Amino acid sequence: MTDLFTTNFEKYSDTAMYDQLNEHSKIEIPILLQWIKKENQLLELACGTGRLTIPLAEKGYNVTGVDLHEGMLKKAKEKAAKKEVAIPFYLQDCTQLSFPNQFECLFMVGNSFQHFLTNQSQDALLASVSKHLTNNGLFIFDTRNPILAELSKPDHYVTEFQDYRGYDVKEHHLETYEDGDQLLRCHTNRKYFKNGEYLHSEQDSILLRYTYPLEMARLLASHGFKIEKRYGNWKGDDVSTNAPQMIFICRK
Incomplete structure (x- = not known):
């Protein structure tokens, strides 16, 4: 493909x-x-x-x-x-x-x-x-x-959880929709902490078709x-x- x-x-x-x-x-x-x-x-x-x-x-x-x-x-x-x-x-x-x-x-x-x-x-x-x-x-x-009222404006939100290793994770998500190609672009910035101490960051992205x-x-x-x-x-x-x-x- x-x-x-x-x-x-x-x-x-x-x-x-x-x-x-x-x-x-x-x-x-x-x-x-x-x-x-x-x-x-x-x-x-x-x-x-x-x-x-x-x-x-x-x-x-x-x-x-x-x-x-x-x-x-x-x-x-x-x-x-x-x-x-x-x-x-x-x-x-x-x-x-x-x-x-x-x-x-x-x-x-x-x-x-x-x-x-x-x-x-x-x-x-x-x-x-x-x-x-x-x-x-x-x-x-x-x-x-595809609910246009939700897709028509960029969506920024934060999630927090503890992962399987015991790290505290804080994720910043940004989602933007391009109606020309019907693709939602999702970007995540992920920060890891242990006992309140910052460890490192990761980023990932994904495209989703509506x-x-x-x-x-x-x-x-x-x-x-x-x-x-x-x-x-x-x-x-x-x-x-x-x-x-x-x-x-x-x-x-």
């Missing part, structure tokens, strides 16, 4: 930090379980450190994970081994999946769809998904809802997908203009 996705990895360099901030959340599982079956062959795209792949396998689902980040996959394999669950994990580009078989369901959560930054990469992703999905199979994914509802509907239809259900969040609420997310249940 030739767009910026392959260099958009700064946020994921510390897999232990990623797990500390994200591992506890399994909010997607109830809705996923409404749509998938235990006899299905499942493929999780952008599976990361196995946050959902592993608990689904523990419940008896036949699930495979794929990601483009070697460090995240290494962490996923370590966690699966500790849980004593056998999960095939593969290092692959989601826009160029290469499996000999098709799957009854592909899913991609955590707003990973926003990592596909160009029209070309979105098209390549959906073509790859369609190729590896059985007829009548499901593609389930989420993305943040896709509008009608744009998404046309995009999915052009790749042979029918939207069966949309949710506004993983609690199952209806989509609205102010809903934080758009969750799509699509059938090929």
